[in-house]
Amino acid sequence: MKIFLDTADLSDIRWASQAGLIDGVTTNPTLLSKHAGDVDPQDVLQEICSLVDGPVSAEVVAVDADGMYGEGRELAKLADNIVVKIPMLEDGMLATRRLVADGVKVNVTLAFSSVQCLLAAKAGATYVSPFLGRLDDIGHDAMEIVREARQMFDNFGLETEILAASIRHPRHVAEAALIGADVATMPTAVLKKLLLHPLTDRGLDQFLNDWSKLVARAKVNA
Ligand code: E4P
Secondary structure (H helix, E strand, O other): OOOEEEOOOHHHHHHHHHHOOOOOOEEEEHHHHHHOOOHHHHHHHHHHHHOOOOOEEEEEEOOOOOHHHHHHHHOOOOOOOOOEEEOHHHHHHHHHHHHOOOOEEEEEEEOOOHHHHHHHOOOOOEEEEEEEEHHHHHOHHHHHHHHHHHHHHHHHOOOOEEEEEEEOOOOHHHHHHHHHHOOEOOOHHHHHHHHHHHEHHHHHHHHHHHHHHHHHHHHHOO
């Protein structure tokens, strides 16, 4: 499963990219608003694209087909690795189709059911993003939606990649991988949690303690 970082924080992206942990980045208007400060968001997106050797999702803010298409075309000019994020709307399907026909990659976002995922695939999206955490927040079984979408895409050989989004914790990542989501996009905090295990810390403490005892003994005997 590919891992994308769900942020517009340049230093986080730089770290994760240099560590070879991520295959791409997803942003949205909220994340850009949080991290861009007073910098032009298009400049931030270009910087992100230069930091990552992989797709970078950038979202349109228009909600009509012509507006989404026009914004999508402009976003796609920012860098070769831009993927245009289009919301799961009736007009979004029209805009997706037109952008795909122009050779622009699309990530259909804000998907909350398996049949929405199916329609995004029909429209030709490269990715569709079911939002797991937001579904869990309202008491739904988010993983069931990913499972159903996986089965549907496999039944009919649909090539759209399932991009598990709105990831809140490491179990979301593990379950998405087990079900066969193609990508999981997660905040930096979740990516860093994937690195952690208390037994790793305890084991390292013990190794370092034992090593300093050995060094102390060696000094005494010298
Ligand atoms: C996906 O591309 C979105 O940016 C993201 O995963 C939304 O997650 P949230 O529910 O944590 O805002």
